[in-house]
Amino acid sequence: MATEEEKQKVRDRQKGYRQDEIVVIKAKEPVSLRDTRSELRVCAYCRVSTDNIEQTSSFELQKLYYEEYISKHDNWKMVDIFSDEGISATSLLHRDGFKRMIEECKKGRIDLIVTKSVSRFSRNVVDCIDTIRMLKSLNPPVRVFFESEGIDTADSTSDVMLNILAIFAQEESHTKSEIMQWSVDNRFARGNFLTPRLFGYKIDKDKPDRYIIVEEEAEIIRLVFSMYVTGYSPNEIADTMMRLGYVANIKGEYKWTSATVNNILSNERRSGMIIARKTYTPDFTTHKVRKNVNQRNKYQMVNHHDGIVARDIYNEALRIKELRRHRNYDIIPSLSVIKEGALKGFVPVSVKYSGFTIDNYLFASDFAYELDSNGNRREEKSKSIDKNRLSAFDLTGFEKVDSQLLASYERPILWFSNNKMYFNRACIDKMNGAHYIELLFEPREKLLAIRSSKSNHQFAIKWVIDKDDKLTPSTKTSSGISEILFDTMEWDNSLRYRMFGVKRQKNDDIVVLFDLNNAEALKREEYQIIDTNEIKHKTISLYDDYYMNHFGNDFYQDIYSMRLYLMDVFKKWNLDANLISVEGDTEWITIAKQTVDKHLAKLMEVENEQGWFNSKKGRYWWRWGCRWGWRIQL
Known part of the structure; x- marks a missing residue:
């Protein structure tokens, strides 16, 4: 414990020493935004969170506004207007315009960023505060002016208010996310499903949420399923499709891979059924999509539209995929x-x-x-x-x-x-x-x-x-x-x-x-x-x-x-x-075998004319086809 004498020495030191000889060199005050004596290199950042036509109009208006706003200040030199359209502010992941702006700041080409509000800049508290601190630490430092709130980050008193507003912006985004989730759930529960264009189908003009089969594409889909349930692997199917010269997607591309085949096989809509909410976003700040394994409600309608393939073939394809995943699969034998x-x-x-x-x-x-x-x-x-x-x-x-x-x-x-x-x-x-x-x-x-x-x-x-x-x-x-x-x-x-x-x-x-x-x-x-x-x-x-x-x-x-x-x-x-x-094949497997037989016959006929059948690979495919009893007439 300190003695009374030691305590008195501490008190004496606090009274100061030769204070009249000390000269205070005052810190440089931040240049006011209205001060015209110094030139500032200025950029603007604007963003809209959706890409519909109404927001596009708002987006263009924002850009025009900032061009005029910056030109009104005599000492402001406009560097650029950075923008993101149809992008959420809850994450920096896909905001390319924002990231380009930050890179220009790091290169020392910007002194001031002007933006409409905290919510336009970021709805993620951590991202917002970390970005502001990083900009202030640069040499030279970069300040941000939030027009609606009147906050200039060069002002040391702005930190508390900025933190509070960033929290409100994030919570507002959270609330909007919850409302959107409720709206989507309510829509699916009423049977109003999202039905984008799908290979094998076109959209019914009279019923926009319904599909109509496109027969030319549907025939390819049926062949994919038929080959899979009769023993072909996705790689073998992709190879056959390439040699047959069949279209692979709605873009009219001819590139087939095992992933293309698996995507076709995994989509239940090819069987006339629809399942909504197969994925979900657990965190609105990261927007990372996760597979919905009963964490959220799913919505299923069995007979939503006409199926391209029979339900039995689709179910068999799913079963085979699961068996292949565990390596417990053998090609379908003849009973x-x-x-x-x-x-x-x-x-x-x-x-x-x-x-x-x-x-x-x-x-x-x-x-x-x-x-x-x-x-x-x-x-x-x-x-x-x-x-x-x-x-x-x-x-x-x-x-x-x-x-x-x-x-x-x-x-x-x-x-x-x-x-x-x-x-x-x-x-x-x-x-x-x-x-x-x-x-x-x-x-x-x-x-x-x-x-x-x-x-x-x-x-x-x-x-x-x-x-x-x-x-x-x-x-x-x-x-x-x-x-x-x-x-x-x-x-x-x-x-x-x-x-x-x-x-x-x-x-x-x-x-x-x-x-x-x-x-x-x-x-x-x-x-x-x-x-x-x-x-x-x-x-x-x-x-x-x-x-x-x-x-x-x-x-x-x-x-x-x-x-x-x-x-x-x-x-x-x-x-x-x-x-x-044994004459016990179900109708769907019989149809599947006939479908494969038909297309293999076509392939053999074409490639036999080209001399392909005499190749080692051609003879292999012939033996493979005959192994399952397909009698291909050349």
Whole structure:
């Protein structure tokens, strides 16, 4: 604590020392705007926030006004009139005229800015104050005169009033923004939507908020959707459109990109539906647009106008886009079935395609059989098991030991998770090192089968990695079929399921069958080694309660055994039997395929005349088209 003596010394110093010898050199007073002794380089800034015809008139009047206003002052030399038309003052982002003016100030070419009011200069408090401070710090400093408020920033007393007025200007802009938002919401809620010109449509003159289809453009839109839902990627579609020479937009441009294609596919208005308020502006000061993910109300009218494409095609395009985004997409396969031979009733599977349901697979499988009046399969004589041929003993009452009770990694094994599948090395060995296989599904018997396949086959799966002359199993994405199996078999999505296969071979034909009914649930658990505290994992098998009292199914009732028996007694397997296309395509997918067929035929005809078909790329596109059964007549 200070002593009384120290306090007295402080008091004495405050009384001053030799004050009569001090000379005050007074600061230079700011030149008054009315002082004609000094020349000022002056510019004006004017702005209107919308670009309609009435505001254009106001805008021109402002410019004329400032030309006359500056010329009336003898010592004012006009540098320029800077302006922004149709731009909001809540952000400096797009105000090009304002930014050019600031650059001229920084170059020392302006002494004074004249503007109508604080709200014309800026409605953002931070931008306004920061800009004024920056201008005052320049050398030479630049002052701003707000005419309506009579504020000159060269006056030190102007800061408080300027801050207050800037706050009011920002709040006024906020209020206007809220009113506009309410007006837009109210308009959409009444069904008065904004309908700008859209490629494929023109505006109805009698009903300005309605669309009329432009058939020449609509045909291109239909082709884009048709190609996409039948397996083409956006890049492939864009390439095809360029070669066909089709227009890409309302400007009549012919430049196609994947973004152009995606923009067409994403716009629901091509299906006759309209959704308003898909984006919104959360902050009126920044004007940054955000995707509306339920932060604001949306307004939808399903049948607003005539659609160019069917709603089913549009919905399928959206579904495919989502699948592609997660890389769980496979091109749309043909739903087909093997109608004869050892694999009769088996349906080829496109493992990543998730567009089919279990009902689709059941329908396809039943297509291979005759059905009775109730829609059930007719039993075939060849399907009844001859007990004497199976064994010299009567095995009634005996159970066939389930494969999971005799686990061995030397046997072919197939694993499924909720989006992956994996075959072990024994599977590759059993298939004699085939690089490509097909996966087949019998939905009623709940069996899976694999057989070798050619690389260019529609359902071919490359299931191995060839490295250092050694074939290694490859984990494959199987989101489509996994979803079907997990739902049908009521499997737990958190578990992995393993099933053991049985190989059957006749001459050069090889098949490995897997029984879904005997799939073994596997759970991955952590455990800790006490001595080292090391965390390791182990996989444990979860057996069904059924096996507490059983070894497996009754021998003569086991579907798996019956299918293996039939394969043994078949004189001819017919593994190469042609797939029978199931006549189950919906109308919209049929139309889509016909649309693509028509335009590809046109493309092939034109480019074949130009010798393009003999090129490597041409042959590729031909093979790709034929892969899906398009019969293009040249």
